[in-house]
Amino acid sequence: MSExxxxxxxxxxxxGFFLVGLCGFGGVLPWARRMIVEQRQWLxxxxxxDMLGLCQFLPGxxxxxxxxxxxxxxxxxxxAVAAFLGLMAAPxxxxxxxxxxxxxxxxxxxxxxxxxxxxxxxxxxxxxxxxKIASPLRGRPLAIxxxxxxxxxxxxxxxxxxxxxxxxxLGSAALLWRFRL
Amino acid sequence: xxxxVELAVVHAQLSLLAFGGAAAIIPEMQRQVVDVHHWMxxxxxxxxxxxxxAAPGPNLMVVSLVGWRVAGFWGALVTTAAIAAPSSILxxxxxxxxxxxxxxxxxxxLQAGLQPVTAGLIMAxxxxxxxxxxxxxSAAAVIVAAAGLFIFTKLHPLLILxxxxxxxxxxxxx
Numbered sequence: 342m343s344e345x346x347x348x349x350x351x352x353x354x355x356x357g358f359f360l361v362g363l364c365g366f367g368g369v370l371p372w373a374r375r376m377i378v379e380q381r382q383w384l385x386x387x388x389x390x391d392m393l394g395l396c397q398f399l400p401g402x403x404x405x406x407x408x409x410x411x412x413x414x415x416x417x418x419x420x421a422v423a424a425f426l427g428l429m430a431a432p433x434x435x436x437x438x439x440x441x442x443x444x445x446x447x448x449x450x451x452x453x454x455x456x457x458x459x460x461x462x463x464x465x466x467x468x469x470x471x472x473k474i475a476s477p478l479r480g481r482p483l484a485i486x487x488x489x490x491x492x493x494x495x496x497x498x499x500x501x502x503x504x505x506x507x508x509x510x511l512g513s514a515a516l517l518w519r520f521r522l
Numbered sequence: 523x524x525x526x527v528e529l530a531v532v533h534a535q536l537s538l539l540a541f542g543g544a545a546a547i548i549p550e551m552q553r554q555v556v557d558v559h560h561w562m563x564x565x566x567x568x569x570x571x572x573x574x575x576a577a578p579g580p581n582l583m584v585v586s587l588v589g590w591r592v593a594g595f596w597g598a599l600v601t602t603a604a605i606a607a608p609s610s611i612l613x614x615x616x617x618x619x620x621x622x623x624x625x626x627x628x629x630x631x632l633q634a635g636l637q638p639v640t641a642g643l644i645m646a647x648x649x650x651x652x653x654x655x656x657x658x659x660s661a662a663a664v665i666v667a668a669a670g671l672f673i674f675t676k677l678h679p680l681l682i683l684x685x686x687x688x689x690x691x692x693x694x695x696x
Contacts (some may be wrong), residue, residue, distance in 0.1 A: 365578045389609075395620045401609025402582045408619040409610045420616060429602065430573045432579020433586050437598055439573050439574025439579035440590050451691040455650045456569050457657060460665040461682050463572035464651035468665070469672030470545055471648045474630055475641040484638040491642025496649045499557075502539050506639070510541075514635025 349383055350424045357381055358408055358427035365432070369404045384409065402474045405429065483520055487513045524595050525601050528559060533585060533604035542640035543584040547683045548647035551588070564654040571651060575683060618692065660695045 346393065349357065361372045370393075377383050384392065396406035412424030446452045478484045491509050494500050532554045535659065536547045555561050562570075570591060574584035582605055590600030623629050656662040664686050671682050689695055 362579050365580070369578075369580050392617075393557055393666060395617060396613065397542070399541075399609065399613050399616060400538050400638070402540065402580045402608070403543050404580050405582065406609065406613040409613040413614055413617065421610070422622065425606065425610065428580065429606075432577055432583050433598065433602055436574055436577040436579065436583045436587050437590050437595075439577055440570075440587050443569075443573055451693070453523070453559055454696035455690040456572065457661055457696035458664050458694075459567045459576065459657075459683060459687040460565075460572040460651075461661040461684030461695070462668040463575045464576060464648065464655045465665045465668035466566065466642070466679060467545060467548070467681070468648040468669045469650050471641065472642040472669075472673055474542070474545075474644050478641060487635075487638040488642035488645065491639050492645045492649070495643060496646035497613040499549075499553060501553065502547065502615060503535055506539055506541070509639045509642075510632070510636055513639050514631045515668040517634050517638075518631040521535075 349381065349420075351416050351419050353381070354408075354412050354420050354424040355385075355417060355427035358424045361404075362428045363431040369428070373404050373407060377407075377411065383415070392456060483517060487516065526596060529589055529592060530600050530604040532559070533589075533601045534608050536585075537605045537608040538612070540582075541636055542607075542644065544580070544584065545647050546640055546643040548584075549643070549650050551585075555588055555592075565648075566591075568654040572655075572683075576680075576687075578590055591616075597679070606677055644659055658696070664689070664695055 347518050358373075358402050361369055365372045374389060378389050390433050392407060392410050393403065396403050396410060399406055405428065408424035408428050409421045412420035412422070414420075416423070445453075445457070448454070471472050475488060478488060487509070491513075494509065495502065532551075536551055536554075539550060541582045541672055551566050552564065556564050556567055567588075570587045571584045574581070574587050577583050585605045586598045586602045590598035592602070656665055668682055668686055671677055674677065686695075
């Protein structure tokens with residue numbers, strides 16, 4: 342039996358998430374899980390999964406929410422702020438650096454063509470994410486109907502999300518609840 | 523100054539709408555940034571989105587990049603803070619109460635109801651990005667090929683993105 346590691350300090354929270362932000366190419370979730378559960382053992386896997394479930398349920402970036410929930414659990418508001426700033430510091434600096442480079446070289450033909458292809462591949466990445474998120478809906482016509490309806494309202498009719506989302510979410514919840522009973 | 527306030531208001535709203543993370547708010551962000559405020563065109567928005575994919579960090583990084591593009595350093599700071607603050611405050615308030623309502627029927631119903639809506643929102647994000655990036659047949663071919671690799675292989679996503687960029691730089695695309 343290993344001892345429970347001591348609760349992380351405010352600095353530990355910043356440092357741990359700083360490395361997650363720095364490493365998190367192609368998504369931070371796998372890196373965050375590895376750091377929190379395996380390397381620093383701040384949470385068990387079950388605790389982490391539960392916390393992630395909450396953070397996916399709430400609006401906002403999932404791992405961004407994890408920094409807030411985990412930071413505040415150990416060190417209150419200071420811990421939440423430290424974990425959040427740790428996560429964001431490196432990525433914000435790097436992405437702006439990339440923006441500066443893009444700005445300077447965007448007119449060179451190889452760079453321009455690279456960006457046409459990169460943008461297309463990034464769109465395909467989003468498509469594959471949609472495919473994976475939608476796969477649990479298979480065999481559930483009502484849920485598929487809600488997803489298609491959402492798609493039409495947002496992508497085709499282009500209605501504003503602040504007005505559409507509450508109606509869609511509550512309508513969907515009521516509909517699925519009604520027909521499951 | 524006015525622009526910074528507008529950036530803050532737009533992204534603070536997006537923060538509370540981002541069920542399922544950044545992917546769900548790409549259509550609304552594009553609508554606000556391109557159609558409502560005319561800060562850039564749809565192609566540039568798609569390019570910034572792609573650029574953000576090439577950086578490490580949460581997939582909301584496109585927000586910082588949009589802020590930087592529109593209003594420089596302060597723009598990036600404002601949009602990043604605005605996208606984070608409302609949802610973070612909500613998380614701070616709710617995470618303590620979460621366990622108490624774990625089995626409440628209304629929470630389960632809401633969670634089940636949000637699932638297909640989130641799926642629909644992400645499909646919409648993909649459709650809008652495809653519409654502004656499939657500029658010719660070669661770009662469309664990249665989308666089809668990359669989507670196949672993302673879905674049906676276990677290749678690291680960054681490898682696929684880098685491969686596409688390399689093919690573009692070599693003059694095969696665009």
